[in-house]
Amino acid sequence: MLRIGLTGGIGAGKSTVSRILTDLGAVVVDSDLVAREVVEPGTEGLAGLVAEFGESILQADGRLDRPALAARVFGDDAARARLNAVVHPLIGRRTTELVESAAADAVVVQDIPLLVEGRMGALFNLVIVVYVDAEERVRRLVELRDVPEHDARARMAAQATDEQRRAAADVWLDNSGPPGSLDAEVKALWERRLVPFEENLRSGAVVRVHPTLVPADPSWPDQARRLIERLRLACGPTALSVDHIGSTSVPGLDAKDVIDVQITVDSLAAADALAGPLAAAGYPRIESITRDDPKPDYAIGGEADPALWDKRFHGGADPGRPVNIHLRVDGWPGQRFALVFRDWLRADPAARAEYLEVKRRAQDRAAGAADYDEAIAAYVDAKTPWFDAAYRRSMEWAERTDRSPS
Ligand SMILES: CC(C)(COP(=O)(O)OP(=O)(O)OC[C@H]1O[C@@H](n2cnc3c(N)ncnc32)[C@H](O)[C@@H]1O)[C@@H](O)C(=O)NCCC(=O)NCCS
Numbered sequence: 147m148l149r150i151g152l153t154g155g156i157g158a159g160k161s162t163v164s165r166i167l168t169d170l171g172a173v174v175v176d177s178d179l180v181a182r183e184v185v186e187p188g189t190e191g192l193a194g195l196v197a198e199f200g201e202s203i204l205q206a207d208g209r210l211d212r213p214a215l216a217a218r219v220f221g222d223d224a225a226r227a228r229l230n231a232v233v234h235p236l237i238g239r240r241t242t243e244l245v246e247s248a249a250a251d252a253v254v255v256q257d258i259p260l261l262v263e264g265r266m267g268a269l270f271n272l273v274i275v276v277y278v279d280a281e282e283r284v285r286r287l288v289e290l291r292d293v294p295e296h297d298a299r300a301r302m303a304a305q306a307t308d309e310q311r312r313a314a315a316d317v318w319l320d321n322s323g324p325p326g327s328l329d330a331e332v333k334a335l336w337e338r339r340l341v342p343f344e345e346n347l348r349s350g351a352v353v354r355v356h357p358t359l360v361p362a363d364p365s366w367p368d369q370a371r372r373l374i375e376r377l378r379l380a381c382g383p384t385a386l387s388v389d390h391i392g393s394t395s396v397p398g399l400d401a402k403d404v405i406d407v408q409i410t411v412d413s414l415a416a417a418d419a420l421a422g423p424l425a426a427a428g429y430p431r432i433e434s435i436t437r438d439d440p441k442p443d444y445a446i447g448g449e450a451d452p453a454l455w456d457k458r459f460h461g462g463a464d465p466g467r468p469v470n471i472h473l474r475v476d477g478w479p480g481q482r483f484a485l486v487f488r489d490w491l492r493a494d495p496a497a498r499a500e501y502l503e504v505k506r507r508a509q510d511r512a513a514g515a516a517d518y519d520e521a522i523a524a525y526v527d528a529k530t531p532w533f534d535a536a537y538r539r540s541m542e543w544a545e546r547t548d549r550s551p552s
Pocket residue numbers: 155156157177178181212213215216219226229230233237258259260301304305
């Protein structure tokens with residue numbers, strides 16, 4: 147089962163996107179509908195609200211007077227917090243039941259207006275944000291849905307900002323265009339990313355990309371941050387630290403469009419214990435980067451016992467975001483080097499330029515390869531001699547500047 151979180155500010159078009167996804171075959175769980183269900187007459191939810199806000203929030207027929215409650219909570223942070231404290235746990239429980247009843251191969255889309263506010267992003271394999279500028283949202287709510295303008299604005303003020311939503315978004319859908327303008331984009335997302343992602347997740351397949359350099363992407367650190375949040379959740383306290391490493395962690399450095407992350411653990415046995423949870427979260431283990439090289443790490447730092455370079459290696463199931471996940475043991479040379487090498491490149495423009503040249507040559511060598519495995523092997527081989535020296539240089543730099551990895 148692939149779990150997608152769908153969110154956006156009020157009036158941005160979540161329901162519109164949900165409908166397109168439902169037509170394509172997704173199982174949609176709508177939090178606004180669940181929120182209504184848990185306060186139906188006779189429920190624990192409605193009793194809780196009456197205990198909190200009094201009988202004045204009931205209509206004559208005993209049902210919740212929604213406009214009356216809305217008038218009390220939008221514009222009053224404390225009252226809204228009391229409302230949320232009553233209903234959110236009930237919404238969460240019922241949502242879990244609905245999600246668990248979906249088929250094993252379902253793409254489940256949870257439409258959650260308050261996903262960002264509730265910091266729920268890491269619970270999902272992917273977060274989709276629907277965006278429309280606030281003034282246009284007000285216009286649509288007032289003109290198309292008859293929402294009073296002050297109510298629309300009060301709700302917006304009670305929600306996350308566009309900037310906060312952008313930071314949480316793996317996929318950003320701009321719904322500023324005319325009706326229907328998102329149809330093709332959502333269909334392409336479904337066919338090219340969500341369906342293959344679900345298949346990969348179920349079969350344990352990982353996404354591989356040919357080693358081609360792309361210009362530095364300023365959104366890499368944000369993408370890594372979301373990946374790290376998901377990995378922390380999957381690993382729990384067994385992960386002593388989860389860090390963005392590699393070229394995508396060095397601002398301005400062109401790189402393969404693959405995010406590298408290091409999970410530090412206290413033993414290889416601890417890394418092995420994480421294989422199951424990581425695979426379930428969409429990050430299955432790979433035996434080796436290349437077909438012929440059972441020890442994928444660079445044979446560098448010759449003074450150290452090669453066994454101390456051992457690690458576990460995982461990839462990702464999302465076709466839209468290739469990742470390399472390195473599990474290494476705390477204090478072993480490879481674990482330290484990953485962090486020191488990153489910090490050295492961040493601090494030293496000349497080292498960065500040198501490394502870029504090495505990567506360009508490696509890319510050229512990989513370009514002639516017959517298949518993926520050969521290409522990666524050629525790419526890694528071309529970089530290894532430089533890495534051997536870079537290991538010593540970066541470690542010397544760390545000692546000289548008295549840096550422990552930041
Ligand atoms: C206050 C209530 C009774 C008003 O009902 P009403 O029918 O007017 O609105 P409805 O529930 O359809 O929500 C419409 C939109 O308002 C916004 N909204 C609703 N509740 C909240 C909230 N607690 N905080 C911020 N925005 C909210 C969302 O964008 C939502 O999509 C109702 O919104 C409610 O019970 N809210 C608490 C549950 C909740 O948080 N729901 C939203 C996400 S799960």
